[in-house]
Every structure is written in structure tokens, then in C-alpha cells.
Amino acid sequence: MPGEPGGGGDCTCGKCPRGAREGHRRAVAAFVALREEYAAGRGVPAALAHSAGAARQWVSDELALSARTVAERAAAEGAAWLDAVWRRSLLVMWCGLGVLLLVQALTAIGTGWTVQRTAGLVAAVVLTLALTGAAWRHRGRGGLLAPLVGEDNRLSTSRTVAAGWLLLVAYAVLVQAVQLAVVTDADARAAHIDGLQLPYGAGLLAVLAITCAVAVLVRRVVVVRVQGRRLQKVRAERPRAGDLLTDDAGRASLTDTQYLLLNVAAVSFALVRLSRDPSRLPDLPWTFGVIVVIGALMYVAGKYAEGGRPVVLSVVRAREPGDLAAPIRTGDDIEIRGTGFVPAGAQGPDLLARTVVRIGPVHVHVPLVPVAGGFANPTDGLLTVPVPADVEPGRVEVRVVTAAGVETNSYTIDVQE
Numbered sequence: 001m002p003g004e005p006g007g008g009g010d011c012t013c014g015k016c017p018r019g020a021r022e023g024h025r026r027a028v029a030a031f032v033a034l035r036e037e038y039a040a041g042r043g044v045p046a047a048l049a050h051s052a053g054a055a056r057q058w059v060s061d062e063l064a065l066s067a068r069t070v071a072e073r074a075a076a077e078g079a080a081w082l083d084a085v086w087r088r089s090l091l092v093m094w095c096g097l098g099v100l101l102l103v104q105a106l107t108a109i110g111t112g113w114t115v116q117r118t119a120g121l122v123a124a125v126v127l128t129l130a131l132t133g134a135a136w137r138h139r140g141r142g143g144l145l146a147p148l149v150g151e152d153n154r155l156s157t158s159r160t161v162a163a164g165w166l167l168l169v170a171y172a173v174l175v176q177a178v179q180l181a182v183v184t185d186a187d188a189r190a191a192h193i194d195g196l197q198l199p200y201g202a203g204l205l206a207v208l209a210i211t212c213a214v215a216v217l218v219r220r221v222v223v224v225r226v227q228g229r230r231l232q233k234v235r236a237e238r239p240r241a242g243d244l245l246t247d248d249a250g251r252a253s254l255t256d257t258q259y260l261l262l263n264v265a266a267v268s269f270a271l272v273r274l275s276r277d278p279s280r281l282p283d284l285p286w287t288f289g290v291i292v293v294i295g296a297l298m299y300v301a302g303k304y305a306e307g308g309r310p311v312v313l314s315v316v317r318a319r320e321p322g323d324l325a326a327p328i329r330t331g332d333d334i335e336i337r338g339t340g341f342v343p344a345g346a347q348g349p350d351l352l353a354r355t356v357v358r359i360g361p362v363h364v365h366v367p368l369v370p371v372a373g374g375f376a377n378p379t380d381g382l383l384t385v386p387v388p389a390d391v392e393p394g395r396v397e398v399r400v401v402t403a404a405g406v407e408t409n410s411y412t413i414d415v416q417e
Helices: 017-039 052-107 115-137 143-148 157-182 186-194 198-227 254-276 286-305
Strands: 311-317 333-339 356-359 362-365 369-371 374-377 382-386 394-401 411-416
Touching (some): 017 369, 052 115, 052 143, 115 157, 143 157, 157 186, 157 198, 198 254, 198 286, 254 286, 311 394, 311 411, 333 394, 356 382
Antiparallel strands (some): 311 333, 333 382, 356 362
């Protein structure tokens, strides 16, 4: 579909990956230009220039509308990306199978083709076909990514690690099954079965059980803490590879990184052991198992420690330079000081616009105050809102409702007539 006039004919339909990406890029560019214009003090109607409060509210509403367009474009891009990624993941998987076939053929030169090579290829084909069917079944959710994406639409480190070990064990078991089906000699079959006894695979199975248990435990921890309002979760636009190494705000996470890297190293070791001796399950030394357990304990402890409830610590009357000290009255601005007002991952303007302050029975949307490169209001530790005329004089409670839907503690203020 042609793009907007003067856009060079670029597609912005929002249905194909290219059009959705281009539409999102243009919406973001338009929003940034609008924010910078308002931050520089331009673009406000002359009829509102005489009232700082009215001008601020008008700017906030305009930015919120533009941010809503950005969010809609981002959602369209995310849907188009999920539709495309399942096909690309299948292409990568089948190309990997081709590479495995080529490597097997090249390494067989001079040594000859063996039963183990046949077992490895057949197991890879069976596993690839099974994954292809699963990807097609969940093609609307990203195919192979579907079981790895959490409820917050981010890639889950614990699920990815558990899936990696599950695939390794499934492949190793398939290799053994094919060898048992191919071998005809009774003594060789008996020796092969003896090599599959528990002592040979105890380390591998223990690590598999630990990583799967961590994936289930972490999901339960997150659900319980969110329901208990001790953790704030905001849905992401789409899954990203960086989610495996970062927290919800996109900052590097030590606990996630070490857990992923330690397990990648252990899986690589197990694959090498399997390739060197395909006649039995890879024997993972207990030292590696202990390393994985240490990483898992640190990862789970990090999940227990992250986040926290938003808290209002104090509420004061906002004072302009030269203004006299006075009590809080209707129409005044108040500063709400505390922590946790902007949850991790809620730095986008559409999510910032969802922050609400409840003053008594009146709900006040926190105005967006633009500055060069971002917003001065709201911030994680400070909110500035006006006290509406609908607030009755007297003692009233102030609460903040964040973009994640979590409400803070109440703080009582006195409103004078």
C-alpha cells in the first residue's frame, strides 16, 4: 500500500512487517517532534497562554493522544513481527538440520558411515518435524517462541533455559531409541541398554529437574507477588532477545545473565559429550550440576528481591519562585513524593499517561510535562498534580494508581477553602 504523501511510497499499512515497522517509526518521529516543540514552549494556542494550568493540561492531552497513536502502531508492529518470526525460526531450524547433515557427511570421509551418525540424523529430523508442527500450531503467537514468552509478553529466561535442557534430553533419548531400533546384535543391544542406566545420566536428569522446577517456581513467585501488589508488571510491546539478559526496564540484569550463561555452558558441554559418545546419555559431572544449582538459587533469589510496592512518603504544596508560603487550597498544585510511581517498563508516554492520583473521591490524571528528551512529570519519585475544585475542603486522602494498576498507601492532607 502506498505511504503518506511525500513519504517516498513507503508502505505503512500495518499488516505486513515492513509496513508496520515503517508506520511505527513515523508515529514515533511525529511524537518526538511534537514533544520537543512543546518542551521548547511552542505550539500552545494563544487563548491558553494566559493560564499555566490550562496550557499544561492542553499539552498533556495532545501528547497523550499522540502517544496513543504510537502505542497502536507498536501493537500492529508486534503482531506483524510475531507473524513473521515463526516462519524465520522454521527456516533457521531446517537450515541447521542441513548443516548437521553436511557436517556428518564431511566427517564420515575416511572413517565411514556409522550407526551413530544415522541415529543422530534421524533423531534431528524427528525433533525438527515435531517442532515444526508445534510452531505451525502456535504461529499466531510466534511459533517456537510461544512457550518461551511470559504473561508480560517478554521472553522468559527461566522458560528458555528449561526449554534448552528439554530439547537436549529429547534429542539424546531419540538418538538412543534409533540406535536400539537399528542394532540387530543381541549382545550389542544389551550393552547399549546397560549404558542407559540411571548412574550414567543422573547428573543430566538432576539438572533437567532443577531448571524445570525453577521455571515453574519463578512463574508462581511472580503471580503471587503481582496479586499481592508487591510487584508491578507492565506488558511489553513484543518479545525481544534482550529480555533474556535484562529486567523489565531494559537494564542489564546480573541474575538473569549469569543463569543463562551458566546453563548455555553446561548444555554445550553435554552436547560435546553426546557427540563423542552417542551410545549413552551424556554424562554430566556433578560439578556442573552444582554450578547450575548455584546459578538457579541466585536467579530465584533475584526474583524474590526485585520490584516492590509504590509508596507515598509525603505530599506538599508546590511552590513557584516568589510565591508565599500558604496551606493547600483547591486549584493549587501539590507534589507527591515517594517511590515506585513509574513501574519498570512503563517509561513509554502512553503508559505514563495512565498514572492517576486519587484525591478524596476525585481522580486526577497526572499531566505529562515535556522537557527536551523526555518528561519532567510524572517521574518515579515525584508527581505534580493540581487539586481540582471538586475536592471538598477538609481532610482528604491522597493515593496514586500506577500504570500497572497498583494503588499506593493513603496519605492525608488538609485542604483549605
